[in-house]
Amino acid sequence: MSNFLSSSIGKKFLMSITGLFLVTFLFIHLSLNALLLVDDGGELFNAAAHFMATNPLIKIMEPVLAIGFIVHIFYASLLTLQNQKARGKDRYASGNSTPDVTWASKNMYILGATILAFLIVHIAQFWVKFKITKELEPTHIDIAGVHTEVENAYALVNATFGYLWVVIVYVIGSIGLAWHLSHGVWSGLQTLGWSNTVWRKRWEVVGTVVAWIMGLGFSAIAVIQHFFFQ
Numbered sequence: 001m002s003n004f005l006s007s008s009i010g011k012k013f014l015m016s017i018t019g020l021f022l023v024t025f026l027f028i029h030l031s032l033n034a035l036l037l038v039d040d041g042g043e044l045f046n047a048a049a050h051f052m053a054t055n056p057l058i059k060i061m062e063p064v065l066a067i068g069f070i071v072h073i074f075y076a077s078l079l080t081l082q083n084q085k086a087r088g089k090d091r092y093a094s095g096n097s098t099p100d101v102t103w104a105s106k107n108m109y110i111l112g113a114t115i116l117a118f119l120i121v122h123i124a125q126f127w128v129k130f131k132i133t134k135e136l137e138p139t140h141i142d143i144a145g146v147h148t149e150v151e152n153a154y155a156l157v158n159a160t161f162g163y164l165w166v167v168i169v170y171v172i173g174s175i176g177l178a179w180h181l182s183h184g185v186w187s188g189l190q191t192l193g194w195s196n197t198v199w200r201k202r203w204e205v206v207g208t209v210v211a212w213i214m215g216l217g218f219s220a221i222a223v224i225q226h227f228f229f230q
């Protein structure tokens with residue numbers, strides 16, 4: 001087992017598993033964040049945030065998610081260093097001009113680093129304020145007919161998107177994410193063996209669609225919050 005994980009294919013396997021797991025998280029994350037576009041003063045978003053904050057399954061998944069990110073980044077760095085070493089002086093000589101090699105596939109590490117930079121800002125702006133410094137004010141909403149006190153997550157998110165620089169950071173992060181996924185999704189599926197000549201083309205289309213739904217979806221939430229919900 002340890003031999004497999006230290007081989008190149010083993011590392012790629014771990015990257016694919018964690019990458020596809022992170023895409024699943026992002027899909028759920030985007031779906032919940034889409035509630036920020038409901039013009040109800042944040043009631044639905046607050047109800048969803050309350051559910052996520054109090055659900056035991058989500059509490060278990062949080063550290064699993066963090067491990068997923070760490071493993072993905074660790075093995076990406078290891079593989080990139082290994083590839084650079086193997087290519088030596090030739091590392092700038094080939095690639096972009098080769099047909100079939102997209103810009104994204106050649107720049108996955110740079111795109112990943114852009115997402116990580118975005119993620120550090122994002123975690124500091126939301127997760128830290130939600131979970132560590134607990135900067136959320138209480139508010140009241142009706143959940144299944146019961147008047148319930150919940151944390152006003154919407155107010156914090158809405159205030160954060162009041163700053164134009166934040167919106168710009170989110171658009172850059174989301175476009176970087178879309179680019180990363182436009183190669184990452186089908187490439188991950190291929191590494192796991194769920195691909196052949198017919199399915200490779202199909203997965204490429206699916207991957208591109210998923211990638212841009214994410215990229216444009218996250219961007220649109222930030223832009224619409226800034227220009228229409230302040």
Ligand code: HEM
Pocket residue numbers: 026029033036052053062065115119122126127130131153157170173174177217218219221222
């Ligand atoms: C419009 C865009 C986005 C909004 C409004 C948003 C909102 C939030 C909020 C409110 C939290 C805190 C949740 C909590 O701790 O209970 C959070 C956490 C998080 N977000 Fe985002 N997010 C956005 C985009 C993204 C993107 C693009 C990524 C990844 C590339 C991402 C990754 C994460 C992660 C890893 C966490 C911490 C895990 C968690 O506790 O849920 N988010 N986000």
